[in-house]
Amino acid sequence: MPTKARERTWTVSELAAELGVTTRTLRFYEAEGLIAPERRGTVRIFHARDHGRMRLILRGKRFGMSLAEIREIVEMYDGAASSERRQLEVLLVRLSEISQDLKQRSSDLRRTLNEVETVADQCRSRLQDLAASDPA
Amino acid sequence: MPTKARERTWTVSELAAELGVTTRTLRFYEAEGLIAPERRGTVRIFHARDHGRMRLILRGKRFGMSLAEIREIVEMYDGAASSERRQLEVLLVRLSEISQDLKQRSSDLRRTLNEVETVADQCRSRLQDLAASDPA
DNA sequence: AGATTGCTTGACGTAGACGTAAAGGTCAAG
DNA sequence: CTTGACCTTTACGTCTACGTCAAGCAATCT
The missing domain is CATH 1.10.1660.10 (Multidrug-efflux Transporter Regulator; Chain: A; Domain 2)
Structure with a gap:
């Protein structure tokens, strides 16, 4: 080829x-x-x-x-083809930790997104109130 | 009370x-x-x-x-009780932008999480191969 | 040839998010 | 009343993630 x-x-x-x-x-x-x-x-x-x-x-x-965290991941990207068993096991443990961390961040993100939409709802209902009491 | x-x-x-x-x-x-x-x-x-x-x-x-972004949100938290219509409308637009941004980040996060788990799978199958060819 | 354009490596500057003394006020315990 | 454990402000230091010249090499346009 x-x-x-x-x-x-x-x-x-x-x-x-x-x-x-x-x-x-x-x-x-x-x-x-x-x-x-x-x-x-x-x-x-x-x-x-x-x-x-x-x-x-x-x-x-x-x-x-951070760039440091990212570097760790991209390096593992290469290391995943390793032929050393011990090495692979260490990698798997680390990957699991990283995975946990990312899930935590994801949860934080979702909760913040919820808060933002809650605030937006409050704005909308405030506007409703205003429109009702003062239909300008 | x-x-x-x-x-x-x-x-x-x-x-x-x-x-x-x-x-x-x-x-x-x-x-x-x-x-x-x-x-x-x-x-x-x-x-x-x-x-x-x-x-x-x-x-x-x-x-x-960033702290700047966070400050913007917490300030809106207070501003949501505003009595000025124009103000509330501006807030809503900004909140929508922020919401979009957060959804983008969320998507980026999910995709990265997928990649990490893909690498982990590669590690696992490498380990399988090793165990098969060299059952130490 | 000379100028322009784009590449290179330094090297120093900067904004954001704190860390880390320095210097001092306050209050309870000994 | 001094010591110790907190608290305060002021101010300079640090790390990250680049920005911003500066000076120079290489190929191409005029």
């Missing part, structure tokens, strides 16, 4: 534009070990793999994961 | 301990206008109202809300 129509690649600014981040962010994430674009000479070349990983990272950021 | 057994209050360090934050955090939040404990002389006295609001704030933080 010869690599046909070679897959798309990106330069820093191309990928930055597409993801809605700055080039600084991409370089920073590379320096932090979150992504590892190909280097042709000194120039970075981003592949679909990096693109996917960036979307993973940005998603994590949106609901409050 | 005479206020019977007067409700519980907290000092900074008491409330901090109970919430698992530092006194610095409480003072900082007050300075930022997120809470407004009673002042008896120069000393802060926290009431159930502050306690509740802090739990709201901490919940928001856990899934990535």
Whole structure:
């Protein structure tokens, strides 16, 4: 299966534009070990793999994961193919902890969303009252 | 309805301990206008109202809300009793935006949780393979 | 050739969210 | 009355996640 129509690649600014981040962010994430674009000479070349990983990272950021937490997860992404049993067991334990943490955050989020909608309801009923007593 | 057994209050360090934050955090939040404990002389006295609001704030933080965003919400909490129609309408629009944002975060969170569990599944099947080929 | 455009690596700056002394007031216990 | 345990404010320090020049290399347009 010869690599046909070679897959798309990106330069820093191309990928930055597409993801809605700055080039600084991409370089920073590379320096932090979150992504590892190909280097042709000194120039970075981003592949679909990096693109996917960036979307993973940005998603994590949106609901409050720190870069350190995110790095841990993306590293496990690679480690999951490990051939060492002990290693895999450690990973599973950690993944379970992370899963618990995410579920907690999810619960916090849902409850906050409820509160917000409750406030909105209060606004609406206040408006009703106003409309009733003062049908301007 | 005479206020019977007067409700519980907290000092900074008491409330901090109970919430698992530092006194610095409480003072900082007050300075930022997120809470407004009673002042008896120069000393802060926290009431159930502050306690509740802090739990709201901490919940928001856990899934990535900034203090600025949180402040906006807690302020609306008070503003929902407004008597100005225009004001209430503005509030409702903003609340809807916030609601949308939270739903987006929730979606991001769920998808990340899925990914994490997928990685865990990969670990488990790797372990299966190992157990099959090398029943140590 | 010279200018423009885009890439690179430093290196210093900044906003948000606190941490961490420093310096001092207050009140009960010894 | 001093010690100890709290409380206070003021102020500078720190970590994270980048922003913002600066200086320079490389390819392309004029």
